[in-house]
Amino acid sequence: MSLENVLKNWSKYRKGHEEGGFHDYEHMWGMSIDLDKCTGCNACSVACYAENNIAVVGEEKFSKGQGMHWLRIERYWDEPDLGEDKINEYQIHGASFIPMNCQQCNAATCEPVCPVAATYHTPDGLNAQVYNRCIGSRYCSNNCPYRLRYFNFFSYYEDSWPEPLQMQLNPDISVRDKGVMEKCTFCVQRIRKAKDEAAREDRDVFDGDVKTACQQSCATQAIVFGDLMDKNSAVTKVWAKHEVALGKSSQNKANPDNRGYRVLEGLNTDPCVMFLERVREV
Amino acid sequence: MHTKDINENLPWAQINKDVMRSMMNPRKAYWVAIVVCIAMISCAVAAEIYQYNVGMGPANLNWPHMWDLYIATFIFWIGMSHSGTLLSAILHIIHADWRKPIYRFAEAMTTFSLMTAGIFPIIHIGRLWNMYWVLPYYSDRGIWPNFRSPLVWDAFAISTYLTSSALFLFIGMIPDLAICRDNTTGWRRKLYGILSLGWRGDDRQWRNFRRTYLLMACFLIPLAVSVHSIVSSDFAMSIMPGWHVTTFPPYFVAGALYSGCAAIITLFICLRYFFRLEDYMTTAILVKTCKLTFAIAMVWTYLNLIEFASVWYGHNAVDKELLLSKFNGPYAPYFWLMLFCGSVVPFALAFEKLRTHLPTMMVVSLVLNLGMWLERWMIVTPTLSQGYHPFAFDVMWPSMIQWAIIFGSFGWFGLLFLIFVKVFPCVSMYEVKEMCYHRKREAMGIGHGSTAGGAAGSVPASKSDLEGT
Numbered sequence: 063m064s065l066e067n068v069l070k071n072w073s074k075y076r077k078g079h080e081e082g083g084f085h086d087y088e089h090m091w092g093m094s095i096d097l098d099k100c101t102g103c104n105a106c107s108v109a110c111y112a113e114n115n116i117a118v119v120g121e122e123k124f125s126k127g128q129g130m131h132w133l134r135i136e137r138y139w140d141e142p143d144l145g146e147d148k149i150n151e152y153q154i155h156g157a158s159f160i161p162m163n164c165q166q167c168n169a170a171t172c173e174p175v176c177p178v179a180a181t182y183h184t185p186d187g188l189n190a191q192v193y194n195r196c197i198g199s200r201y202c203s204n205n206c207p208y209r210l211r212y213f214n215f216f217s218y219y220e221d222s223w224p225e226p227l228q229m230q231l232n233p234d235i236s237v238r239d240k241g242v243m244e245k246c247t248f249c250v251q252r253i254r255k256a257k258d259e260a261a262r263e264d265r266d267v268f269d270g271d272v273k274t275a276c277q278q279s280c281a282t283q284a285i286v287f288g289d290l291m292d293k294n295s296a297v298t299k300v301w302a303k304h305e306v307a308l309g310k311s312s313q314n315k316a317n318p319d320n321r322g323y324r325v326l327e328g329l330n331t332d333p334c335v336m337f338l339e340r341v342r343e344v
Numbered sequence: 345m346h347t348k349d350i351n352e353n354l355p356w357a358q359i360n361k362d363v364m365r366s367m368m369n370p371r372k373a374y375w376v377a378i379v380v381c382i383a384m385i386s387c388a389v390a391a392e393i394y395q396y397n398v399g400m401g402p403a404n405l406n407w408p409h410m411w412d413l414y415i416a417t418f419i420f421w422i423g424m425s426h427s428g429t430l431l432s433a434i435l436h437i438i439h440a441d442w443r444k445p446i447y448r449f450a451e452a453m454t455t456f457s458l459m460t461a462g463i464f465p466i467i468h469i470g471r472l473w474n475m476y477w478v479l480p481y482y483s484d485r486g487i488w489p490n491f492r493s494p495l496v497w498d499a500f501a502i503s504t505y506l507t508s509s510a511l512f513l514f515i516g517m518i519p520d521l522a523i524c525r526d527n528t529t530g531w532r533r534k535l536y537g538i539l540s541l542g543w544r545g546d547d548r549q550w551r552n553f554r555r556t557y558l559l560m561a562c563f564l565i566p567l568a569v570s571v572h573s574i575v576s577s578d579f580a581m582s583i584m585p586g587w588h589v590t591t592f593p594p595y596f597v598a599g600a601l602y603s604g605c606a607a608i609i610t611l612f613i614c615l616r617y618f619f620r621l622e623d624y625m626t627t628a629i630l631v632k633t634c635k636l637t638f639a640i641a642m643v644w645t646y647l648n649l650i651e652f653a654s655v656w657y658g659h660n661a662v663d664k665e666l667l668l669s670k671f672n673g674p675y676a677p678y679f680w681l682m683l684f685c686g687s688v689v690p691f692a693l694a695f696e697k698l699r700t701h702l703p704t705m706m707v708v709s710l711v712l713n714l715g716m717w718l719e720r721w722m723i724v725t726p727t728l729s730q731g732y733h734p735f736a737f738d739v740m741w742p743s744m745i746q747w748a749i750i751f752g753s754f755g756w757f758g759l760l761f762l763i764f765v766k767v768f769p770c771v772s773m774y775e776v777k778e779m780c781y782h783r784k785r786e787a788m789g790i791g792h793g794s795t796a797g798g799a800a801g802s803v804p805a806s807k808s809d810l811e812g813t
Contacts, residue, residue, distance in 0.1 A: 175494065175495070175582065177489055177493040179488075179489065197469050197470065198469045199470075201578075203410045204411055205582045207584070209408050213405075213470065215401030216398060216399040240398075241471035
């Protein structure tokens with residue numbers, strides 16, 4: 063970049079607001095989760111544990127907050143402060159729940175803060191975590207507004223999969239040791255496999271070639287997964303129908319049919335996971 | 345009540361003798377302190393060995409609370425290092441000569457607290473055997489650290505500051521090391537002989553020395569300010585409420601100078617007692633340090649208030665909720681204790697009677713530093729407990745492993761410092777002589793550099809002038 067070049071294109075350098083991150087995406091894997099279909103049965107969470115070799119930490123460590131549920135069903139009670147005479151009211155209202163996995167933000171806050179670039183954006187539009195590179199500074203988790211990153215506080219491979227349970231481990235992905243951050247990968251091993259197969263057959267990846275473990279196990283088919291860059295994929299259609307798009311930070315609430323929203327959109331993290339639920343204004 | 349900073353009629357040979365004596369036979373309390381420090385370090389080493397083998401779990405960290413006391417104490421020690429630079433560099437440039445008897449140990453404090461601080465980022469990471477990946481070394485695979493990450497800036501800032509402040513400490517000590525070389529025998533003579541770099545005290549050496557020292561001082565001031573600004577970016581560059589605060593860099597620098605000045609008062613009183621240095625570390629100098637600390641305490645209080653005000657009037661719901669939870673949430677006792685220690689207790693420094701009473705000042709300075717340590721904790725942990733996502737709201741209490749390592753860090757700092765003051769002169773002999781020289785001329789009615797020694801300014805005329813015997 064010569065000085066002449068800078069001066070000639072000064073207005074561009076001064077005004078040109080370049081969007082952060084990677085641009086030449088091959089795919090943009092996205093998800094939509096219909097909360098009106100979700101029954102909160104936790105099958106997705108269990109499938110995730112099985113597919114991704116997630117350590118089962120045990121009750122004691124889990125209650126300490128050291129669990130590693132990549133996909134967790136969060137429960138929120140409608141009436142959090144129960145007065146003396148309101149003792150049963152929560153049973154009337156019931157709990158609302160939301161499955162939360164890594165939102166695969168396009169402007170991920172976890173990425174710029176990693177000192178060793180162990181988390182970065184792939185050409186697939188995924189927010190990847192390189193376990194081998196991670197040194198465990200845990201800054202990414204601190205900067206994740208959703209708190210969806212999990213840390214290996216211990217070595218779990220002996221306690222979590224005692225003989226012969228190690229036989230059930232998924233050979234396609236690694237088992238993480240202590241001191242490493244991990245999180246939902248959108249089942250990157252399945253994406254990889256589908257892409258390899260498509261390459262062998264000399265074709266593009268079709269919609270439906272990749273099914274994530276959570277999607278596969280969802281009894282009510284609340285989870286739709288696919289490539290947002292594919293105009294005809296099911297997930298693109300759902301996103302378009304509910305007028306949710308990457309780069310937008312608010313929803314059109316005027317139309318009662320639009321149920322789509324993304325969590326904490328106002329922070330401009332631009333997540334790739336959309337939820338379907340008519341959000342009430344409180 | 346006005347007392348002199350120093351008795352200007354101290355004979356120069358006496359100064360040499362007193363300081364050399366301080367390096368030879370301290371009071372028994374010194375050895376007790378050494379033993380206590382080693383015991384404290386042992387606690388930390390045991391805890392760290394356990395943590396290294398088992399993982400970060402026993403430290404009671406969990407998924408909202410990925411950082412805790414390790415990072416808070418890291419900031420605390422980095423902060424403490426700033427006052428050495430304030431005393432030796434800033435006060436040197438503005439010609440406040442009362443700093444001369446006390447700046448040496450303040451500078452040693454800078455170096456050693458940085459060495460303590462540097463340990464924390466290493467022990468807090470999950471795979472500390474891969475720590476060097478943060479540094480931009482040449483790798484065959486072409487992998488570099490992520491230069492956008494404030495943690496990488498930290499690594500640069502701290503290593504630069506540590507190198508520069510150690511160099512500054514050493515350069516300022518060269519003439520004194522020559523005095524030690526000439527007055528000792530055995531291993532000490534060998535050590536000082538090497539370290540004094542052939543110092544003879546001739547005119548050219550003094551001129552080069554002055555120039556280098558001034559240059560280093562000018563280099564260190566912006567460096568010190570930038571170091572703590574960069575440490576504050578660990579938080580200010582993030583997205584979390586309570587961390588993403590624009591005023592953090594000046595707030596951190598003010599806090600740093602504050603805790604550093606308080607630590608100087610503590611060490612001042614300890615050294616004065618251990619080494620019987622009452623003639624050099626006088627109450628008048630302590631009073632001046634107290635005034636400086638009081639001023640910085642008020643700056644810190646002001647910056648705290650504008651932070652509260654900007655959150656309050658900013659009407660960002662998440663930030664505001666966090667602030668309110670600091671006021672009356674689970675961490676409220678520590679938060680109010682921090683405000684009490686940091687903003688109310690320093691008013692003790694405003695009273696002449698209190699600040700000339702050494703035991704009171706010892707307690708006050710320790711309380712001030714307790715407040716500053718709590719401040720760092722109250723920056724790090726409440727944000728992790730209550731961020732954006734309500735499901736992840738939690739409260740945590742650090743485990744014994746964390747406390748032991750934090751406890752041991754004080755021992756580590758203390759041990760390094762105590763060894764330093766025994767091996768090296770903790771009072772700058774040549775500068776105290778300069779100070780006496782100028783004070784004497786002032787008392788005799790001869791102004792600064794008006795007649796003899798005129799052009800050379802503060803450069804003393806010859807070796808014998810400064811080295812006494």
